[in-house]
Amino acid sequence: MTFEPGKATLLEVRSLSHSVPGKMLFRDISLLVNAGEIVSLRGPSGCGKSSLLRCISRLDAVDSGEIRLSGTSAPVIPVLTWRRRVAHLFQASLPLPGSLSDNLRYGPSLAGRQLDDSEILELLASVGLVAKADQDASTLSGGEAQRLGLARILANRPEVLLLDEPTSALDESSRERIEACVTESVKATGLACLWVTHDPLQAGRVAKRHLYMDAGHFAAEDAS
């Protein structure tokens, strides 16, 4: 675990373990992600990376350990608030029914916040979809849907981004868009980002600190 002095730790995971019946998915995982930092997380398929992200976003229960957000333990923060503050982008984003604008409005509306048109256009512009604001989201390509997924989680104004191989199935142009959008958002708003990727080159491009997971453990950590 590395702590960068002078920066606030937004996400803190301590000794986290998670299993499903008959299988330990990961054990005793600890990590810190500071504000304004992107940490890459790599490892072979099935080593527990996605499960770790699911536990951090509280979609799965943990066996033991603790997750803290800005120093506050997860159980103290209501789960709906937690999920707005800790955004999770899945490997393949699914558009919700309606237009792209409707998709962006969904999260904030659940919290009673109306997203105005300028915010919507700004978010869509950041992922290169501004021209399709009123288009039916179900007509988007896979790459566009993933970019919409990123804009949709950013609409919730999160403090932490959990990205689960967000570009693994995308073409180069969509990948570049997503990398640019995330790095700019992190720089501009001080988000903490944990980015799961299989691609060491991508990890090198987006993150300065790198974690490597194997068979449910952290096998290595280094900074570039």
Add this chain to the structure above:
Amino acid sequence: MNGPELAAAGRQACLAAGFALGGAYLLKRQGIDLLRETATSLLRGSLQIAAMGLALGFLLRGGAFTSVPVMAGMALMAARIAAQRLKALPSRHSIAMISIAAGAFPGIGLALACGMISFRPAELLPVGSMILAAAMNAVSQSLNHFVPDLVRRKASIETRLSLGATAAQATADLASAAVRAGVLQQLNALASLGIVWIPGLMAGQILTGRPPLLSACLQFSAISLIAGATALSAFCAVTLARRRLFDVKEERFRN
């Protein structure tokens, strides 16, 4: 009933069962294999209805006290039948029982309270069993839509959950479709009453000499009660299934 009458009724029943088997056979030829299930259901149904026919002869002449335990037994059987195809749903028997009771018993209670029927078996059992059967179908239909839909659309539901939706919000469209599936048959029945079909209760009443308008009124009341019961049962079943499949406090699928 004399021998020739019984033989004729048996022939008619065999012919009708053959028609059902023929339909299932045609489906099988198209790759939809329901033949075994149809045959089993026919055999089971024929034994049950024959036993019920004999029992009814006894029960309908019995006192009011016999109605309640018979209705309770029917409700238990209805729950068992409604739950049998829902192996993916934990606590399926209790969910089916509570849901059927939540719709059927208020409907039957209302029929008793407003004097539409009395506790006499000859009145309570036919009307009560219609309401129970409809509630059972509604539970079965709605859960058979809802539970597989939840599994199939888990990714979409978790997308909504991760954006801050509650489990109820994330599954609202699926729940709505499932409840609709449960009640649609009865709503169609209500809408087509007297135009597309003439219900047996009304026909029987007219045959026994009751004025047609009064018979129609009784039938309308019965069908309306059934529609209300199915709506309550379907809604209850979907709500209970959701509570069983989701961790309500943490707003996520149960592990």
